[in-house]
Amino acid sequence: MTLITALARLLIFPGLVFAMPAAWFFLWVERKSVALMQERVGPPFMQPFFDFVKLLGKETPPRTGIGGMLMRAWPLIAVSAAAGAVGLLPVLPSSGGFQGDLILLLALLELPSVCIIAAGFSSRSIFAEIGSAREAALSVSYNIVFLLAIVSIAASQHTFRLEALAALPATPLLWLGVAAILVCLPAKLHINPFSLPNAEQEIYAGPMTEYAGAELAMWELAHGLEWVAGVGLVATLVAPHVHAVWIAACIFIAISFAVVLLLSVLAAATARLAIDSSVRFYWQCTLIFAVLAISSAILMRFWS
């Protein structure tokens, strides 16, 4: 990957120029579809964008010292990491990439979550701290399944290159991995039944309680970009390998849209679980997935 292609991917497609409208679009799809399921009208199409612009125009509270600096820095780091993760996705065929970009993608996908935890503790609010503690406990639980899913797919192909994984034919292990990622996405995106860190009826906005204005706008953007990166990862893994650039882009968007709808249905149909139930659920998933992944890897080796 040359510097120009890397910059083009980070800044244009599937990076910021594509990812920001996509983030607002996915946020709108999620809100609108949930509203329709609840027999509400839901927000207008441009609402997530208007929310972002409105927040940008609001005054942020003055913050001093190292704590204040950190509080300002965390949302920016989260946005950069999520945008970087989207930029790494091999959406278009032969778009470059490098050996080990999968590991970078996993790190970038995890950074927003780390930033949320740190932001909550930096803000020194009791509600933010509880939200951060919940996010940390949840992150430790779902990430094992998430990482296990991706690493097992990568290990079966002896590569940590995203483009090679995107070109994988549909194998039981791949579908198993995709299913495991789908199970983790609600927790990663803080939607029901795992909307614990921002459970407003319990701890207000959780780690975001002390944020306002442009900083909160950045968190909203980071959240939207996480949606694009999360569903985009699933889309790149399950999308069929085609050579035409436009068809590949359309397939990517269509699958992402379907995943957003799927997650919205799940969010609308469930209540919020408590932290211990959520952690137990993910550890049980880890166990089940580990057994299935190992057995399918052994079977695949026998077949090959």
Add this chain to the structure above:
Amino acid sequence: MSYKIPMGPYHPGLEEPYKLDMICEGETVRDAELHIGFNFRNIEHLAETRNYFQVIALMERVCGICSFIHTLTLCQAMEKLANVEAPPRAKYIRVIMAELERLHSHVLWAGIASKLMGFKTMFMTCFALREKVMDVLQAISGNRVNYSMNCIGGVNRDVEDPTALLALIDDLEREMTRTVIPIFTTSSTARSRCAGIGVLTHEKAVSCAVVGPTARASGVNQDLRRDAPYAAYAEMQFEVPVEQAGDVRARLFVRALEIMESCRILRQALNNIPPGEISTGADKFAFVTGTATSRVEAPRGEVMYSVSWKEGSRNPARVHVRTPTFANMPAVRWMVRGARLADTPLIQASIDPCYSCTDR
């Protein structure tokens, strides 16, 4: 290390202002302190400055959800002091309104409980259902919240066509049995948030003297509609649902079953409503000196009014109200001890608190 988390007086999980200070260790609540009085409006004193017509309109404003029950209890107490009895048709209309209000309150509570579980779809479903109940209330009284139905010696408005309301009751019951009750009982996420949460044992329920669905969910078999019938309840056939578990799920079950029983009572009342006058027609009353009490089974439990009068006076000497939330709220402390922090909004809501009534 323990830390204190304030819940309220203004909190997304609370309908009304009150405060629950929780002493937590991690996510576990070790103890809780309840603070009330944020909604004090001095209504009891104001009642002493109003005449016997004005006081009814005033006491209707004690609570927005059970406004009918408050005037019913007050009117029953005043009827004792004025030695007046409501005609049979008025008693039936009182039963119809009281049961519709119970439906309205229980469905609203189910919506609030869903919201506190993070189950917003269910919240929307319950509130859509509540609208139907409010449509029926509006069809009868012309109002959605403060119905102005009760007067001394009867009711102000007649139910013009009682059988026309039966279709609405059927529709409501169908929605409850098809949607709300199955989702609450079968959804695993909803079940995990309710079962075994906020347990109030039978012994503790008796010692705290809790009332209404909170008591019945802890195995205390009490219901004033059956035990001390008022209005036309003596002529109604119905069951009093009682659960033994004492947890949030049991409170939910009791209310769900009460909704079905309310539909049953409504059907009986609408089908058998006797012809005749809806009030005594008197507009001047001679109150005797003394104190009269009246007890009514409100949606949240027993409401008691104690009304004192001095002969010759147009205003009551004293109106004292004892609301069900006042009886139930000390039990919250026992319910939240050892509970997860995430469950406390739902646990405090499971008694269906009304601080507007309690503070008045």
